[in-house]
Amino acid sequence: MRRKYVRMTAPLLAITLIAAGCSDDEAAPGDTGEEVAPDTSDTGETADAAGTATTAATESTGGGGGGAAMARVTENDSVRCGSRDDLPGFATLDENGEPVGFDVDFCRVIAAAVLGDAEKGEAVPIETDARIPALQSGEIDVLVRNTTWTASRDGNDGVTFLQPNYYDGQRMMVAADSEYQALEDMDGTTVCVAAGTTTEGNVATEFERLGLTVSVESFDDVDLLQEAFVNGQCDGWSSDGSQLAGLRSTYPDGPESLVILEEVFSKEPLASAVVDGDSEWAQAVEWAIFATIQAEEFGITQDNVEEMRESDDPNIRSFLGGENAEGTELDVGLGLPPDFAYQVVSQVGNYGEIFDRHLAPLGLERGLNALYTDGGLMYSPPYR
Amino acid sequence: MTAPATLDKQAGRPPLWRDVRVLSWTFQLAVVGLVVLLVSWLWGNVQSNSDRLNIDTGFDFLDQPAGFPIPGSDFRNNQPISDAVVEGLLNTIRLAAAGLVLATLLGVLLGIARLSGNFLVRTGAKFYVEFVRNIPLLSLLYLIYLAVILTVFPRPVDSWTLEGLAVLNVRGSHVAWFDGSALALIGIVVLGMAAAWGVGRWRTTVAERTGQPARTALFALPVMALIVAAGWLIGGYTLNRPELDGNRVSGGIEMTPAYLGALLALVLYTSSHIAEIVRGSIQAVPIGQGEAANALALSGFQRTWHVILPQAMRIAIPPIGNQYLNLMKNSSLAAIISYGDLTKVTELGVANRSPAVPAYALTLLIYLGVSLVISLAVNIFNRRLALVER
Numbered sequence: 001m002r003r004k005y006v007r008m009t010a011p012l013l014a015i016t017l018i019a020a021g022c023s024d025d026e027a028a029p030g031d032t033g034e035e036v037a038p039d040t041s042d043t044g045e046t047a048d049a050a051g052t053a054t055t056a057a058t059e060s061t062g063g064g065g066g067g068a069a070m071a072r073v074t075e076n077d078s079v080r081c082g083s084r085d086d087l088p089g090f091a092t093l094d095e096n097g098e099p100v101g102f103d104v105d106f107c108r109v110i111a112a113a114v115l116g117d118a119e120k121g122e123a124v125p126i127e128t129d130a131r132i133p134a135l136q137s138g139e140i141d142v143l144v145r146n147t148t149w150t151a152s153r154d155g156n157d158g159v160t161f162l163q164p165n166y167y168d169g170q171r172m173m174v175a176a177d178s179e180y181q182a183l184e185d186m187d188g189t190t191v192c193v194a195a196g197t198t199t200e201g202n203v204a205t206e207f208e209r210l211g212l213t214v215s216v217e218s219f220d221d222v223d224l225l226q227e228a229f230v231n232g233q234c235d236g237w238s239s240d241g242s243q244l245a246g247l248r249s250t251y252p253d254g255p256e257s258l259v260i261l262e263e264v265f266s267k268e269p270l271a272s273a274v275v276d277g278d279s280e281w282a283q284a285v286e287w288a289i290f291a292t293i294q295a296e297e298f299g300i301t302q303d304n305v306e307e308m309r310e311s312d313d314p315n316i317r318s319f320l321g322g323e324n325a326e327g328t329e330l331d332v333g334l335g336l337p338p339d340f341a342y343q344v345v346s347q348v349g350n351y352g353e354i355f356d357r358h359l360a361p362l363g364l365e366r367g368l369n370a371l372y373t374d375g376g377l378m379y380s381p382p383y384r
Numbered sequence: 385m386t387a388p389a390t391l392d393k394q395a396g397r398p399p400l401w402r403d404v405r406v407l408s409w410t411f412q413l414a415v416v417g418l419v420v421l422l423v424s425w426l427w428g429n430v431q432s433n434s435d436r437l438n439i440d441t442g443f444d445f446l447d448q449p450a451g452f453p454i455p456g457s458d459f460r461n462n463q464p465i466s467d468a469v470v471e472g473l474l475n476t477i478r479l480a481a482a483g484l485v486l487a488t489l490l491g492v493l494l495g496i497a498r499l500s501g502n503f504l505v506r507t508g509a510k511f512y513v514e515f516v517r518n519i520p521l522l523s524l525l526y527l528i529y530l531a532v533i534l535t536v537f538p539r540p541v542d543s544w545t546l547e548g549l550a551v552l553n554v555r556g557s558h559v560a561w562f563d564g565s566a567l568a569l570i571g572i573v574v575l576g577m578a579a580a581w582g583v584g585r586w587r588t589t590v591a592e593r594t595g596q597p598a599r600t601a602l603f604a605l606p607v608m609a610l611i612v613a614a615g616w617l618i619g620g621y622t623l624n625r626p627e628l629d630g631n632r633v634s635g636g637i638e639m640t641p642a643y644l645g646a647l648l649a650l651v652l653y654t655s656s657h658i659a660e661i662v663r664g665s666i667q668a669v670p671i672g673q674g675e676a677a678n679a680l681a682l683s684g685f686q687r688t689w690h691v692i693l694p695q696a697m698r699i700a701i702p703p704i705g706n707q708y709l710n711l712m713k714n715s716s717l718a719a720i721i722s723y724g725d726l727t728k729v730t731e732l733g734v735a736n737r738s739p740a741v742p743a744y745a746l747t748l749l750i751y752l753g754v755s756l757v758i759s760l761a762v763n764i765f766n767r768r769l770a771l772v773e774r
Contacts, residue, residue, distance in 0.1 A: 129731050129734045129735040132734075132740070133740045152451075152736075152737045156440060156737050156739070157739075158440075188632055189631075192722075195728075195732065198451075200452045200732065201450075201451040201736065204453040204460075205461055208461065215453075215455070215456065217456075217640075217722045218455055218722055218728075219722050221720065224526075224721065227530055227534060228722075231535065232539045232554050232555075233641060
């Protein structure tokens, strides 16, 4: 109970962090209340002081946190990912209290690529409404938390979304013994959703589009939501399809007592996000994710990655950071070590392996998340 | 005779560094200056850091479409966020206002019960107060929501119904309500109350003049009932009864389960605090007052109602006012059980697209405003009740 109270105050904490952030740098010029003028130079100082000679430290136009994240990550020797601890398949805690899941593995992918060690990826559980402020304040380096990439989040929130690691869509789950076969049957019902997501709005919009009325209850806490659903307070439970599959798999009365309706009524590309204006860090994170996709396309797995380093295919050799036949090595200048893809695949695995490890057990099909060669959307730009 | 004058002059004008007025002004100005500096430095920090991180600190977001529905409200997805904030504020007021009235009634009753001569009543009240007063409100809220609302209340198909007047189930309750202008009805009720008050005054004068029993309620209540009934008929009001149809209830006024749960928790919690205040205030009334009432052969009710409570309330009002403020602020916890109050709306907004800093700052200011209004009302009431000493 206490824990929830603490988590509720997270947004305010984030504000305080922003308010007090960099106070050390600014206290020095004097407490005279001079505001805007000294700060511009301060930003530069912060970046310089922390920036351990990163070659392509991107100085952004609007004075975003230019190159700060990469320097911070290198200095802390750990990648802090905004994550959660209550979403089966994506991010939960195992019996030892260690975070596991699809999103957690992508955190490890980023750490393996940037720092060469997957164990240096630290999944920090964060409340939904605190995730963007936490990212902006630098409390976390990257958000890998089942977050839908939308235009207004991209535009308004001061964050940049990267390659989606899961293409999802919103669906509706109802009790198996209920009368509801489709959304059309659900006029005048109560639908429960997890608060602070795009889900509430989607339900309301979709029912409006179908000319139906609905009342939407939103809960901060998935456990509380499940309790309300079990006790008949809601007719439907709506969320992203992947989440529903995970929640269904751990439902107290057994998965067979729930059905997920056919309709998919929204596009939910779940993507990682970083702070705006830090393109060096954004590229590093994005290519770490691409590496898992490219590895699957090349057929490189955790088991055969050692052999693949000696492959006859020059593309694979340079992808894994090996020397090619002429004895030269490709440096693509991403600020990542040349063997980052090798580290990613050997320590965590390729996209398909990560998917099979965490999401296939929930009964999720690859669907849109298959490689483009199999009719899906997973496509990595060429590594050359 | 110059010596006294010099003394006077010296006494009136000590050197600046020893002049109490100068010193106190200097210190106070210095403190104010420091506070202003600190605040402006913090705000400057927010501004510059926000600029650096491209975080919006303006209030333009209020005109944006909200993009989220509010639980238990007709609010449309695409109305502007400012409407959502207003709706949230109204929900907060709905919860807090009902909570204030019920917590006061229950609290006063419990406070009196704590001093009852009846062992069972006294001990029961004591256990209740000591239990509820000493647990965190958040735990109580969870407990009530999970153990009472979700577990005790029946499924929609097995709803408890009070024939045509109320329907209660796990989805909340529907209570019979009127159809027609609410404002006019309030006017009618106020008119009735004014008439009842006038009748009461008249009865008191008669009682004072003739010595007959006043019987204020006996005369005033029928007058009020008559006026309200007449207004109801003339205004063409009808009763809108809730009806159960399968899973759904139509008609009447709806109270969501979140509202019921939050109201119950807030009332139970605050009433236990008010009970302690009332008990203390009653005990603070000089014991001779009660003895004097006994000596006049007043009944138990008359002694409490006419002698003890009026004096006790004078002591109790300021601390009860504090409890009112607490109740209003505590109502923000209802957000966790999906009650669409101001806090919930801000949470939803921030999770969707409102910038966190201005959104929470605005919420903070609104809570502050409501608090100040409650505080002001309690102060005015307190001043009117205070003993006027001549």
